[in-house]
Amino acid sequence: MPERVQRPASGRVLLARLAERAIAAQDAVGATAGRDGRWVTADGDRLIDGVVVVAAGRRLDVELHVVAEWPPEPLQQLAARLRGELELSASYCGLSDQLGDVDVAIDDVCERGDTGVVR
Amino acid sequence: MILILRALAALIGLLLLIVVAAAGLAAAIFSLQAGDGTLSLSQLASLLSLHGVRDSVSGWLTGLEADGPVAVVAALSGAGAVLLGLGLLIGALVPRRERLLIIERSAQGVLSAKRRAAASALGDLVQQPRVVLAAKVRVLPRRRAIGGRARVKLVHAQTAEASRVLAAARGASEPLAEQLSLRLRTRRRAPRRAPRVS
Numbered sequence: 460m461p462e463r464v465q466r467p468a469s470g471r472v473l474l475a476r477l478a479e480r481a482i483a484a485q486d487a488v489g490a491t492a493g494r495d496g497r498w499v500t501a502d503g504d505r506l507i508d509g510v511v512v513v514a515a516g517r518r519l520d521v522e523l524h525v526v527a528e529w530p531p532e533p534l535q536q537l538a539a540r541l542r543g544e545l546e547l548s549a550s551y552c553g554l555s556d557q558l559g560d561v562d563v564a565i566d567d568v569c570e571r572g573d574t575g576v577v578r
Numbered sequence: 579m580i581l582i583l584r585a586l587a588a589l590i591g592l593l594l595l596i597v598v599a600a601a602g603l604a605a606a607i608f609s610l611q612a613g614d615g616t617l618s619l620s621q622l623a624s625l626l627s628l629h630g631v632r633d634s635v636s637g638w639l640t641g642l643e644a645d646g647p648v649a650v651v652a653a654l655s656g657a658g659a660v661l662l663g664l665g666l667l668i669g670a671l672v673p674r675r676e677r678l679l680i681i682e683r684s685a686q687g688v689l690s691a692k693r694r695a696a697a698s699a700l701g702d703l704v705q706q707p708r709v710v711l712a713a714k715v716r717v718l719p720r721r722r723a724i725g726g727r728a729r730v731k732l733v734h735a736q737t738a739e740a741s742r743v744l745a746a747a748r749g750a751s752e753p754l755a756e757q758l759s760l761r762l763r764t765r766r767r768a769p770r771r772a773p774r775v776s
Contacts, residue, residue, distance in 0.1 A: 520687075527695075529702065533757060535682055538689040564678065565691035568699045 468502070470557045471512045471519055474549065475500035478510040478521050478561075481544035487532055488525040488541070491566045498524040498566075509566075518559030521545065526567045538563040583669030590666060679719040679726055681758055693717045696758055697728070700751050704730055704764075707746035709738035717760065725759025732766045740766055 468476070482490045490509025492499045499506040511522040523541055527534070542561045549558045608622035615621065623629070641648040678690040697715040704713045712733040719726035730751070734743040744764050755762045 529699065534689060534691070535757070538682065538687075542686050560687035562687040563689045565689075565695050567692065567695045568702075 470554060471514070472500065472502050473552065474519055474521055474545075474554060474558060475502060475507045475510045475512045477548045477552065477554070478512070478523055478545055479507045481541055481548065482509060482523060482525060484544055485537070485540060487528040488537065489569075491524050491526045493524060493566060498522070515559050517557075519557050520559040520562065522562045522564065524564050524566050526569050527565050529568050529570055534565060580669070580672055583665050584672070585669075587666045587669030591670070677719050677721070679717060679758060679760070680722075680724045683724060691758065693719060696760070699754060700728055700730065700758075700760075703751040703754055704732060704747040706750045707743070709735050709743050710747055711735060713747070725761070728755060728758075728760040728762050730762060730764045732764065734766055 479490065482488060490507075492506070492508040496506075498509055498511050500510050500512055501507075509524040511524070513520045513522070523545075525541075527537065541563055545561055546555065546558065549555045604622065605619070608617050608619050610617040611621075612618060613620070638648065642652050643649075676692065679693055679696050680688060680690050682689040697717045700717070701713050701715040704710060704715065710732050714731040716729045717726060718729070730747065732743060732747055734740070743766055748762060748764055751762065
């Protein structure tokens with residue numbers, strides 16, 4: 460069986476991975492691919508749920524689709540924390556010049572500790 | 579525009595379905611007998627006066643083949659039909675995009691929420707006071723601007739004072755509504771009385 464070739468990840472995939480980690484680092488949110496699994500980014504064999512990275516000129520805009528825990532904390536603060544986390548990790552990885560807008564979409568609200576399940 | 583095309587496509591699709599179903603039913607019924615029987619296809623043709631239609635249309639079709647005003651009208655009708663068909667195709671095939679409630683728009687990006695998520699969160703809050711038995715929340719986001727409106731319909735206990743119910747529900751939901759830039763409109767309804775069992 461031929462050995463699979465590992466290609467270097469593109470900036471789009473790298474940013475999607477960082478966005479996935481940024482969501483996972485938060486307590487009160489979880490990523491969601493949406494009802495019909497539209498909000499995903501392909502990363503080799505797997506899909507990164509809740510992250511869509513779109514090229515906008517020279518930069519890459521990132522959309523984060525999340526399920527917020529009930530009762531929701533101030534959503535502006537939540538979005539700021541997600542953006543801050545992503546910007547910080549992008550700068551560590553030398554991708555801050557590629558990072559464009561970071562849009563945050565609250566797709567649903569769920570019971571505490573149940574962010575993987577959409578109510 | 580796309581909304582009009584979508585509505586037109588749905589309406590014409592429904593009308594066409596009804597017409598095709600009625601025509602199929604008529605054809606099936608009038609195929610029960612052969613020849614010139616009451617339920618034969620020739621009887622159906624005479625009921626619909628198809629012979630008369632053929633006679634009246636044949637002259638128009640002859641005029642259509644030749645150059646002249648009839649041909650111009652036919653060409654314009656054909657072009658109109660093509661445009662209508664394209665419009666209906668767009669209306670039927672363009673995917674529906676859910677309108678999101680935009681909470682904040684900044685240089686870093688947009689913070690938005692699905693209507694259902696916002697309505698669900700507000701619904702949970704307005705039902706917190708014990709006098710509120712049920713609530714229905716509808717969120718109507720603005721098309722492009724931040725925020726929108728939220729219509730809340732409350733069902734409260736008959737024993738509760740209406741003004742107190744509204745105040746309690748508004749008090750519970752207003753902080754989140756402000757956060758979501760939503761203008762609250764609250765209405766109340768007493769529960770329907772269940773029929774008495776004799």
